[in-house]
Amino acid sequence: MTILTASAPRDEMSGAPDVRVVAVPAGHPYVQRVTDAAGIALLPDPPVPGAAEGVWWPPVALDPDWIRANGDRADVLHVHFGTESFAAGHLTACVEAAHAAGWVVVFTVHDLTHPQLVDQRPYAAQLDELVPCADALITLTTGAAAEVRERWGREAVVLPHPAILREGASPTVVALSEDLRVGMHLKDLRPGTDGPESARTLVAAVERLREQGRHAVAEIRMHRSVRDEIARDEVRAAVAGHPYAVLVEQGRLPDAALNAALGGLDVCVLPYRYGSHSGWLELCWDLGVPVAAPDVGHFSDQHDDASTASFHPGDVDTLTEALHALLSRHEAARPGSIARAEIIEARRAHRREQDAATATAHAALYRRLRSERAS
Structure with missing residues (x-):
């Protein structure tokens, strides 16, 4: 993991912000956590005409005309999400407008394949625009950084995903049960989720586990x-x-x-057919829930501990093996146990330290890029 450090500038020590950031989107919890450092001012998302309060897409700030009109209000454009809203060439125009305004441009490569899209070609073309022309790249795992290096010949700073479980929030305490509850959340069946095949595979794997003498049950959740x-x-x-x-x-x-639904699981199975990183996996980690993740993307790189196991999507044998391994490893830390509660608190403490370092690293990167551009 690459962590950047820098001495605090005078404005930071005085409490006044010295770096003003237009992040796309500013209102996203991930973005707010990684910019929570002294001296960093995060500009709010401009309102989207006709959209409900809190809706940031399509992002108004990711527009060359808006950037030109607000050029004196910021120092950094940091793109995270929302690029899929635009046609080819739009992102290049945004970067050119940002540079003309004196801003530096940072792009966090969250997704190398887009979980909301079926046809990946337009998004791949956007990556081909944005990755080469951004002043700096960030990504979440070493595996993703290696893919960026292979595809575009660029180095990305690796900074981990911040906590998702809010400070002070805890799952509802559940009673210990004989049943080993293996859960899967399909949500609204977005394109990157293979609901039918994932459900069939999980049900068959639970049958296998029961044949092996484990009291496993499958709990599958899906939006109405x-x-x-x-x-x-x-x-x-x-x-x-x-x-x-x-x-x-x-x-x-x-x-x-x-949090209560996830916290009551012995294992959570991710139902993705493709993807790069998973915020769902991060929430499970915060809640002490082991995760069986498909061997696509870079899910297995998100945590270098025994909290995840991989399987081939749609393959009953490898899913059964992954579930058996996770249930065996974490038998003492089942939902409702003291051991599970201790894991949650230990991970919360780890996140506090790690998230502070990640925010500091973002701030150091912004300052270094701004200084280099000014010199």
Whole structure:
């Protein structure tokens, strides 16, 4: 992991912000955590005409005309999410406008394949625009950095994903159960999620575990409103009538309810057909929940401990092996146990230290780039 450090400039020591950042989007919790450093001022997202409060997409700030009109208000343009809203050439125009205004441009490569898209070609073309012309790149894992190096010949600073579990938030304490609850959250069946195949594979893996003498049950959750109704019906069919599987169809859960649902699992299985990094995996880590992750993207690089195990998407054998390994490793830290509670507190303490270092590293990068541009 690369952590940048720098001595505090005079404005930072006085408490006044010395670096003004236009982040896209500023309101995202990830962005707010990584810019939470002394001397950094994060400009709010400009309101999107006609959109509800809190909706930041399509991002108004990622526009060359807006950048030109606000050139004296910022020092840094940091792009995280939302590029898929625009046509080819738009991002190049934004970078050119930012440079003309004297700003530096940073791009965090969260996604090397886009989980919200079926056709990856437009997003790949956007990466081909933005990765080469940004002044600096950040990504979340060494594996993603290696892919960036291979595809574009550029080095990316590796800084880990910050905590998702909010400070002071804790999952509802659950009673210990004989059943080993293996969960999967399909949410609204976005393109990067293979709901039907993932559900069928999990149900079959649970049957295998029970044949091995483990009291495993599958808990599959899915939103009532989904993007693919045919896939929804296939998920229902995969679970219907199964004695050791349940399908919960629900609305989008508020944070406390989601933490409780995840915190009650022995293992969470990620249902992705493709992707790069997973915020869901990070929330599970915060909650002490082991994760079985498909061997695509860079999910296995997000934590270098025994909290994850990989499997081939759609393969019952490898999923069964991953679940067996995770259940065996974490047998003493089941939901409701003292050991699980201790893991959560230890990880919370680790996140505090790590997140502070990550925010400091962002600030140091911004200052170094600004200084280099000014010289």
